[in-house]
Amino acid sequence: METKPGVPYDIIPYGEQALLIRFEEKIDAAINQKVHQLDAYIKKNRLKGLLYTIPAYCSLTLVFDVGIFQKERTIDKIKAFIPNVSDNASQLKSRRLKIPVCYESDFALDQDFITQTLQMSWEDVIRMHSQNVYQVYLLGFLPGFAYLGSLPEALRMPRKAVIRQKVPKGSVAIAGLQTGIYPASVPGGWQIIGACPIPAFAPQQDPPFLFQSGDMVSFEPIDMEKHLDIEAKIAAGTLHPNSWICNE
């Protein structure tokens, strides 16, 4: 099958209540942006019976109320949407976030392993990790866990051979060409590079999630003092996590 710019690869039935729209099978910022553009367009133009969507790297899953879902009609409708999506795209502005990260060794549990594997000084690792702009490709694995990409090739690390039984909440980690912030203390296989004082998932807050798909994110290195200060202010409610959004 041939793909034209801005045109999804294909739309296929996915069981009796869902459709899957597949773009070119690739982890790529431009392809992922098309997923988010189409997702936003579909949500704005309300498809009948649509319950929820799952935007991912290069696919968009649409889940419908099975009692209302008319498969063929919906596929036709989406196909008709597609030519308008790229026109609409210019109006869609990604949020920009600048997120503080403390790279000190108290938090950077895998510092030694990373510097040895990459043959790089810790300062260089910090510089490369923080001086890059990342795109939120998708959220998944846990509520609020954002897959941010892509890391510079020089920071490519394997996953841990043995899963760490408890990755502390707030850990900033890398694996492959991706980085992310753990929203909760859970077992995890990524290499831990630091910690973020802002919760990626704050259940009592509205909205409870720091990131959304399509966000553009950069990191600002902070020291321990600043880290603790931000944490204390968030706990006291004097600093709203939305203060990290640069535009809007």
Added chain:
Amino acid sequence: MINLLFEKPGLFTSVQDLGRLAYQAFGVPVGGSMDRFSAKMANTLVGNPKESPVLEITLLGPKIYFLEACQIALCGADLSPSINNTSIQNWETIDIKAGDRLQFGKAKSGCRVYLAIRGEWKVQKWLDSASLASLHPELLTPQSFIRKGSSLSIESNSVIEHQVLPRNKRPNYPELLELGVYPGPEFESIARESIVHFFQQTFTVGSKSDRMGYQLEPAISGYKAGAQLISSGVLPGVIQLTNAGQPIVLMADAQTVGGYPRIAVLDRRSRDAMAQSKAGDRIRFRFQKT
């Protein structure tokens, strides 16, 4: 107000409704009742809206003390329910008197029974749903996880007439299930021999089966995993194959994205039937015509 007290929690008892829709783009599992037909039917039999909360009771039932009179219905698995030691039936409206005790005995068929109680449930919701949250359940949905000494309050409603679901409309839960599936997104890219094997094999429900997913045994013999897939959206009812060729049926609390090939998707009746299967039950898949 109807108050009830859990004198025994049972093996795993939780408050569930139809789940947490619209937050899957943030990685939140859908959640909600595993067997949606039974949960909705239980609510219908007590005159509640079908999306009202219910108690999902798994294999070993709780012991519940009712402080006030109310109307209930049990639908799904037959866990030998009784009130004050007199057995009662599933699939019908039942009157409860103040001071009654509901308890359960032997699991005769199925895995999960749904207890609906007429009225408006006073339980804390998170993201528009009372369903037990799979992450931080105590913080997000504190009343939805039932333990010894837990209590629930329900705003009472006028009494309704008894209803009984006719026998021919009740599902049965055989130990050999035949489940209907549609082809999954990676169906075409899986080797033909593996597909044939998938439909010829009788699988057994493994012991690692819970609200997130059911693992089936054995693995598909001779299955060769392809290149790693780029993670993509998944939903309850999707059947994935691990690299070893083991089928995993995703259930209500499954993650929202996955990277294993999706060989098939259960039809909705089969998803409910799967939720009533337990470790050791046997399963065969049959192609569902689209």
